[in-house]
Every structure is written in C-alpha cells, then in structure tokens.
Amino acid sequence: MEVERVQDIANLSKETIPEEFIRSSNEQPALTTVCGTVLEVPVIDLSDPDEEYLVKAIVEASSNWGMFQVVNHGIPDETIRKLKEVGQAFFELPQEEKEAYAMPPGSQTIEGYGTKLQKEIQGKRGWVDHLFNKIWPPSEINYRFWPKNPPSYRETNEEYAKHMHGVADKLFRCLSLGLGLEGDEMKAALGGDDMVYLLKINYYPPCPRPDLALGVPAHTDLSTLTILVPNDVQGLQASRDDHWYDVEYIPNALVVHIGDQIEIVSNGKYKSVLHRTTVNKERTRISWPVFLEPPSDLKIGPHPKLITEANPAKFESKIFSEYCASKLNKTPLKHN
C-alpha cells in the first residue's frame, strides 16, 4: 500500500489543501489564535549557580505553565546546529530513500519514518511527517530505523543524546527538590537510568492554507518531560486560560514541556501542558522533541511521600505502556 506523505501532498497544489486537512472552526488557527500576543513562557538560565533560585523558577514555571525554555543549558550550539542539519538533510532525500526507514505497517514500535495514518476523531489529519528514533539507552537503540544518509546522522544524534543527560538530570533534580523530595527521587520514580530518550523529528512542509490546517493537534505529551529544539519558523502554540498563543522562538534555547508522567508523580502540582502546532505558507517548519519516557513496564503513580490524608492521590497508578494504550484509545490527544 502506498502511503501518502504530507511532503508529497504539499507539492500537489500551491492554493488548496485536501479536505481531510481542513479543521473545524473550533480548531482553525486563524479563528482560535490570540493574535499579536506571543506568549513569553518563563526563560530559565540553567547555568545559574544559585540552586535555590533555579528550583523556585522551575517549580513556578511547571506549576503555572507546564512549559518553559532553558538557556545556557550546556549543550553546545554546534551540537544543536548539527542535529538540525542532519535531520533536515534526511527529509530532503528522495522519497524512495526515506521509505527504506518507514515504520512497518502494523508494527508494535513507533520507530521509523512515517505519517500518522490513523485519523483523529473528526477524521482530520495533521500537516506533518515524522521520524522516530530511540537515542538512549544504547540497549534500546534500533539502528534499523536510523538513516544511513546523511552519513553523520548517527554520530550527531549520539552526541546530542550524550549531552542531553546533563540537562535532563538537572531538571529532574530541581523538580524533585521542589516537591520536598530528595534530589534523586523524582528521576528514580520515573525509571532512573532506564528512562528511554525517544527522538521525534516533525517535518511540516509549507502549507497553502496555514489558516485552516494544524500540524500536530492539541495534546499533552505522554512523556515525563519533553525537551524540544525548533527551527526558526514559528509554529508552537500553548493553551492558556482556554486560548491559544504562539510560543516565542528563542535561538539555541530548549523548550521544556512537562508531560503526563510528571504531572502524575507530582500528584498534580506540576501540570502537563496542552499544546499544538501551526504551519507556514512559505517555509518548512522542523522540530526535534525528545520524549523522556519511563520503561514501558514501570508503574507510575503519585509519589508515596507526597500522599497524606489531607492530600490524597489524585491519579491512579498505571503501568506506563497501559497508560499510553488507554490514552491513545480514548481520546484524540496524542503525542505522535
């Protein structure tokens, strides 16, 4: 079966888009975006030596926004530049070459090159193709789905994964201390060093009708945290007080999303952020989220130390894979 990639559909017409990409009026970006206001989500300088300040800033951002950006995060600009370069180069390969990495139909894994086939509840599709690769730990890596072209794809992504630990560990530590737990308890509750780093590249080709279509529809991430690098094309939006706002693009910053699993472990103190993406008429938007996910068989629930008679558990404990299956079956809110 020939799968229709959005990248091909984008080449069919410069004026119109197929009906299945046209959102209903309660989702169309032109009708639902608060114009002229770019959301200044908190920007946090991760190199600040004052840990108390950092904890406070991260707690505030995670409780009130569920999203923030970090600068001076320790990942070299050059590593991020290369990450973007090799990802973009893959999507610019001829279509047949990309199809060699296609997610096999009916496969259990979400790894590989693909386009979401399963339609959303209203039968709509997102204006985006993607590539999923597990990049950490080494035992989870499946090179079958890693592009051989460009040749530096592997080395570049391995380098990025290596640098990502420092950022992830610092964030988990601050989030843990912010709940009154020991510094390592949050990460331990989420799988510790067995956590899986799942890289997704979202490729949003130019869209003739960015006023009518969405890239990724509204959702919260299933992950613990998501750490995202965007290119410079505006597109990420966050929901605040039931309105949609553009999130400011900051060169070399990382966008951090609180995902469902941290909301659960924190018993609701930290909020997973509702977000979506829009697309651009002339330019290709690309983003590189890394979903930090618990091992699939790990049971996640509110941290026992946070539960008291006065503050009972607000969430059921669930095996991560079962949590994902039930969320994906029940609602159109998906992260992929």
Ligand code: OGA
């Ligand atoms: C996602 C997502 C945001 C973006 O893939 O889960 O929310 O900026 N992407 O592309």
Ligand code: NI
């Ligand atoms: Ni997301």
